[in-house]
Amino acid sequence: LYNMGGMQFVLPEPLVQGSYGVVSVPENEITPATQDALVLKISSNGETVTKKLLGGKGSSNYSDKFKVGGLDFSLRYGSKVYQLPFSIKLNDFIAEKYPGTEKSYASFMSKVTVEDERPFDYDIFMNHILDHKGYRFFQASFDPDERGTVLSVNHDFWGTWITYMGYFLLYIGLMGIMFFGKTRFKELTQGLDKLKKQKAVASAIMLFGVISLNAQGKTQDGDHNHQNTPSQQQLDSLLNASTVTKEHAAKFGELVIQDGGGRMKPLNTFSSELLRKLSFKDIYKDLNADQVFLSMMLNPALWYNTEFIALDKKGQNDSLRGIIGVEGAQKYVKATDFFDSKGAYKLAPYLQDAYATSTPNKFQQDYKDVDLRLGLLNRALSGEIIKIFPLLNDENNKWVSAVEYRSGQYKVPDSLYANFIKNAVPYYLHSLQSAIANKDYTESDKLLAAFHQNQLNHGSEVLPSENRVKAEIIYNKLDIFNRLYKYYALVGILMFFVLVFTIFKERRIWNIATYFFKGIIYIFFIWHTSGLILRWYISGHAPWSDAYESILYVSWATMGMGLLLGRKSNMTIAASAFVTAMLLWIAHQSWVDPSIANLVPVLDSYWLMIHVAVIVGSYGPLTVGMILGIVSLLLIILTNTKNKERMELNLKELTIINELSITVGLIMLTIGNFLGGQWANESWGRYWGWDPKETWALISIMIYAFVIHTRLVPGLRGRWTFNFLTILAFGSIMMTYFGVNFYLVGLHSYASGSQVITPVFIWYTLFGVLLLGGISYWRYKLNYVK
Template sequence: VLFSLNNKIDGAINITSDGYYLYIESSFNGSYMRMIDQFNGRVEKDIQDELQYRSLYNVAGLQFVFPEPIISGDYKLVKNEEEETNQNLLKLKVSSNGEESLIELAGGKGIADQYQTFSLAGLDFSLKYGSLLYELPFYIKLNDFIAEKYPGTEKSYSSFMSRVTVDSDNAFDYDIYMNHILNHKGYRFFQASFDPDEKGTILSVNKDFFGTLITYIGYILLYIGLVAIMFYGKTRFKDLSVRLDKLKSKRVNLSIIFLFFSTAITAQADYTHDGDNFSMDPTIKNYVVDLEHANKFGEIVIQDAGGRMKPLNTFSSELLRKVSKSDTYNDLNSDQVFLSILRNPLAWYSEPIIYLKRGNDSIRNIIGVDKESKYAAFINFFDDSGNYKLSTYLEKAYKSSLPNQFEKDFIDTDRKVNLFFSALEGEILKIFPVPNDKNNKWISQSEVKDYNYQNVDSLFVNNIVPLYLKELDNGVSSNDYANAERILESIKGFQLKYGGEVVPSEDRIKAEVLYNKYDIFKRLFLYYFLAGLAYFIFIILQIFNSNKKINKIFNYIFKVFKILIFGLFILHTIGLIARGYVSGHAPWSDAYESMIYVAWATMGIGLLFAKKSDLTLASTSFVASMILMIAHWNWMDPSIANLVPVLDSYWLMIHVSIIVGSYGPFALGMILGIVSLFLMILSTSKNSKVIKHKLSELTIINELALTIGLVMLTIGNFLGGMWANESWGRYWGWDPKETWALISILVYAFVLHMRLIPKMRGAWLFNLMSIIAFASIVMTYFGVNFYLVGLHSYASGDKVITPDFVYYSFVFVLILGIISKWRYNKFLSK
């Protein structure tokens, strides 16, 4: 049977269009069934009728469906506004003998297209756009491509590797993977990417043996020179150290009023906290699982959505923190809460546990809770008919390419609701390994029916959780959890039997549970703050005191504070080591980890200058506490995650530790700059001599700190170039973070060399610039991570609106600079 479009033929099935609708006119009788509502209709012979889309036609013994309307238009390449691709379009205007033609050539990096041929004014042209093709003096054959994924995931790759044979004079096999390159006859092959079907590999190649050798030698000489200026010869750094020692040896009677400033503790508004107490449902309150047993339950291993294997204690902590922004709920820890949800999910439908962001009354009005409510219950988000109250607003919010704060709050709340729902349904309790699964996938009990467990194993996975919950009820009633604990041991045995390959060691599980229990970095915020505050108070008391005997007592007190802060620094170090051990990688791979590492580096630099200045150490303790506080604000995720392949490298230990560590000295320089400007504001004709002495001391320490920071940042940046060359075969790619790190180097190099410009010398301008320059570090760290897209980004594509504190900080520095300049010129510039 013949089909015809817009050309009526007798004996055919004719389809015609009037520009808006399609019509069918058949030379045969037939029928159709509309799939959406199962409606049955008839096709009458030689009668024109409107064509029904997505309907099954049965005409002349043929069955056919028109799924969509006919698409009409011009075929051409257009710009993709949604995402960038490797393919570009080059438009050329070709002219010859007065004739012109517009030629479009598709191509780009890594694309070698065919020549496009055309004739113009009697001449034949062949043009193409893309990469040049070079022939290697040998062949490489791909034997196998292996893409290893994190357990239970489909697209979360832990590593990928190309197994190749090099067909040369002496053929040999070799494995190419990230940070493990193939060197052969001066050519270097890098694992760049792979085909989506994981059957083909993409390698990048370069040839520059002598260039690489000379470049690396130059880098090493640079590192040696930068480090040497701090220890050898007649350098500015050595001269400043000598001057600082001379200032320290002078006995000056300090009789000034020191202005102590601090960020209000109310800044903790977004800080993770202990949960509020509510009147709990009696079925929850009266059946709380014993804490000791809950802790044992927390040691069961679970697989998260990213494929990380971790104890349930970590998982329940993350769940409670994401849903309620709290670490506890009504004095129940996260394990007790999660067990209660598993035992009695219906009771938790009405518990106010889902955190509502402050200031957004729209969500509260929509779900029908009080404007002052900080939390809502799951049931509040649904009407009496079971309809989701936020659905109307979420469709627009998720489609928005640049969601406003209103839409972002809806998206954030929706994610909390869905996460809590998956907990109520038990879908996230993935504790059962699938036997012989190539990706080591683990599943929850609700997924068991979709997998082919055999015999006893089938009975186990289908019944062990209900049995455990039943024994848990008996344990709550009798306070005897022996049977429940035996079931937990059987679950551990099942996990080791089929998932032992990915189950963490017993020591690592216990270490992670202890890490969660003590939450050292959250505690250190308060400890550092209190130590710094008390240290400042005693410094002020010493300033008002002129009695030598009492001053000796103060000196002993200062030694105690130094020992105390050093002890906190040791705890900080232990915390970093513990996180590194638990995660299996260096603890500075994401936003949260780099923040706690910057706090550690800042505190380390402060201790380095502890002998030179008590005020510096007190300031450093304060700065470290503020950094840790920011690290625990809600937009920082403290969860431990798996590494992307490129970060799974020893270069992470070297490059990132140095470059992120440099932020510590810069942060110290910033706070010393602020302290110095406040001292200038406090200056009078009576105390100018004393303030000049203290100002000289702080300014020298500031310059020393900035010098250390600049040396570390420069070395770290060039080490990043070496890492990039070993990973991708290029030193510099103008990645946003690379570029902003370079800008920061130039900014601080300028600040440190302003003393060579006559009009830019002086303590006021130097200290002011040490504050302003820190904005480049903030941009390098936060701006790149959360605004721009690149290899170093953490924001996962979220559009970030500039926080209000940025504008407040600008106004604060502006006012501080103007007032301090006035007082400096009046009392200190002579």
């Protein structure tokens, strides 16, 4: 046994021998190729000998004896050896995979016996440690053949508890800043209460809202200018001949399949994801996703020749359009457009380089994205994806499709069941053709019921409950978060304008409108919260475990903080609604996968709810601080000699709210970071490993701690400096959140997919921030500095 970090323990061989396997160091840890070399000169009685020792962590072997000057020497270089006061025997090692997968581990566990005065059995697995006589054993790794386990060991009982007590005192102290004593936070709150009686601030929002509305309008205009390309009359006829009723399609969508990651989900989830990934829409010609998928099964050739595969807007994919030979204005293409008259794949010459590099350029990334989408379409049309049949007596609960079974890759001992797997789907499709013609789906409904009963009979161990299946279908149909970003943006911008009108002229209608829009945003927030709870129920884990879910959670925290601070300023609610809309819009870009996925083992812990909820939740108030910083600088730019007194009062209010917001964010970020250290100690036996995510979280804490204390630094005092720095500081949060997940490699990279290219708009955004800072600084010097 050896420790991954900290004290090292190597058990003598008799103590680690087990009846099933051995507790061992992996071979790659003890081969000379990975060891260090230490060169020593040994001198004795006038004789000198040079010896080279190989060793390192996990190594403890002595060299052969040799003589120098008449004395015997035996040397070793490696871990210090400790003799444990007890021994451990490995009885069994169990690595559980997600259903139907080979390398996707749900968990791995060592079943051991602690041999001491009173022997006892214990199960060691991730986030479940063995604590005995002050020694703590952690599940670190295992041998590739799954017959041996690797445990790390820690021996620091008092140090652990003293550290934890210190952490909790830190948490209490940080949270106490917001509620007790004569603190800066309390001082800001009292100052804001005094300003609350003054005229509400909204002038800066006008410019921000107008710019945002123009951008929104351009996007909508681009969409409205597009008209669906009409299909040929023959294709329309074939489509009608392969379209089932919505009622039967809904029953089909409730059938459970097993995806490539081992997740059990209704077919409706796959069909919805398929249509969205291919066409970027939820429906096709009044057909829902389940109807489209059934039509694909009934007539694959039709969908190879149907123009429904969406390309990005003109200008973003012109090179791709040129390769496949379609017009620049054409938004939808068909699968056959990607093949020439001889059947050769037009993208093949370009994909070799695209897949060979880990840093593809924009064109290569476009080629890869389209290739993956075409591969998904091919798997759907071939029926390979319809994994609805549980294999009999499979220890990993694997389900297969009829196509996979007919390939001979899998065998079923029951010939009757084998015939059912091979022939049931073709017979079902034949019944559908008759049902479409006769408008009688009785036989098809019975076959769907037979499929479901078969899953109950042979796959009940992994089959989700009926309520969970229905909940997931409801979640798919509501498409809550994809709709919310449009609603948040619309209401937020309208509220901006109402607040602007209120500044210029007080009218009862504007006050009523403000309360109305505020109430609508509260309803959206409740809907947002309900969506997160529903996703939590469906997935079985807290909804902040991957990139998509964490963006949803950050947007929720942003809106929640905006509503909390909105009791002091209506403008904060409107600004937060717009920022929330932008975050949700980002979550639904093509490079973010919204699919519900299984957890990696280390995330399957209550610490996911504690640590991630706090540290990711801190991004909400810090995001609010960033947007208030932008609005404050815009307010400075709009200041002139006529409105200076009113603008100064408004700027003071905005700056106070901004400082309150980032104070809350900094406290949450700090507490979340220390909670992460506790989680690491409970999972791996070490608090801090300089993982990129850990490092950047610390950098963000230091940056925001600096920003919040600039008021104490001569030369950095002033509202312009503070607000501008809150904008720049947000870049560290973007790096902590996005950069680490998608660019760097570490323990926190499980949310990332393939490496992404830095979008061009990032550089435009940076230029815009610097330009805004420069202009606002000039105006600040002109109007506010005497």
